[in-house]
Amino acid sequence: MSCYSCCSCECLETPLDFDAAVAAETRFTWRLHDVCHSNIGWYTDKTISDQQLLEDWIAKDAFGAYVLWHKDDYCEIHSMFHMRALYVGKGQIGKRLLAHWKGKDFSAEMLVYWTFLEMPNRQAKYCEQLLLDTYRVPLNKAESTGELLLCAHFTQTEVD
Template sequence: MKNEQVCLCGEEAKEFKEILKKEVKFNITPIKLFHENIGWFCELDDLKINKWPISKNDGVYLLWEKIDYCPQHKLFISEALYVGKGNIKKRIYDHAKNKGFTEENLVYFSFLDIPNRSAKYIEQLLLDLYKFPLNKAENNGQAVLYSYLTQTEVDFGTL
């Protein structure tokens, strides 16, 4: 790990989890949102070649970038780049087409297929808590959102 940082593996989105528990009764956790439906792309062709079974329904999704590795827990540290909602497959494909990602920019995505009303809440809560480099509107959060991915999640996704 860079600069002998304190290991925080397993402490994913503590604030997010606490607020969700207090404010809503739907069963969404950081683990579900960050780990249940993972895929990756560098460009649009990767999505087509891998044929990820991405939901065509409404939901919430995140784009991630791998930034470091924790040898103690054998986990890859990923930083959230973007949070969005809407038709999941269309939105992820739009990002791959329009954001100019390249092979140097391997982008991971995770998503939850949930009703639009719930997706709006989750998206806004994340924007209020965390700073996403690729979100422009309503991005008032200050903390950085991390996820910790296993070798299998990094290599093969969870779709």
Template sequence: MSCYEECDCKCGQEGNEFDSMILSETNFDVTASQLAHSNMGWFCGFDDLHDNQWPISKDDGVYLLWEKNDYCPVHEKFHSKALYVGKGRVKARIYDHAKKKGFTEGNIIYFTFLEMPNRKAKYIEQLLLDLYDFPLNRAENNGRGKLCAYISQEEADFGS
């Protein structure tokens, strides 16, 4: 049974389609859970991101922007939806999105990232775009599924 009406995901089973596909097509050691829970931080506009001084990598990688939208009392975790997937120099790209995507101080946006060579990041970004619909991605956003994750209060407060 789904946890929320807006998507068909279940607590603890985020990104099963991604995990199956990457395992069958590559030997990359990356899971949807890693993408959703690694190097988490948050911001409410650019000034907040800059002032928090999160330890964001300046190297290449893949990153996601998330919106926390509800609480699952059964598993005691927050349901969050992926808004955007990108790749490149992680810190520069996240800072750029904080400045230009129109996020306001009322919007808490979470980010996660994994460092990896650009070639791998390209593949992972494209696979995610093929599988899931990201509301803030414009190009090559053909996926229909929803990528959701469940984060603990500790992750939400302090990052991972």
């Protein structure tokens, strides 16, 4: 039974499509859970706050794949927050997040969470493309050809 009206996922369920592709096509050790639950941070839309410390939150040389999230709902049964992916990308994390904060309109979401996983450029390219091929991500207009929704479920500790 689904916990959320906006999608068919459940709090304790991990989709297997992404992980199956990574396992079949590569020898990479990371999986979707690692991308979705590593190095969690947040920022507010620029209309709410103009003092962003993104550069201080993330090592300046950190490079990898990242996801921007919106906290969509809360499941009281499992005490988990439903997170809906807004955007996936790769690159030098601090610079990319700062560029998104400056250039994208997040006024509807007001608060944007991110997760990132450090990895070499070649792996980050693969991860980003597989996410786009597997999932429909609303702010990735050009290459988001996937059909599934990318959702994760965060604990209270993860969103604090």
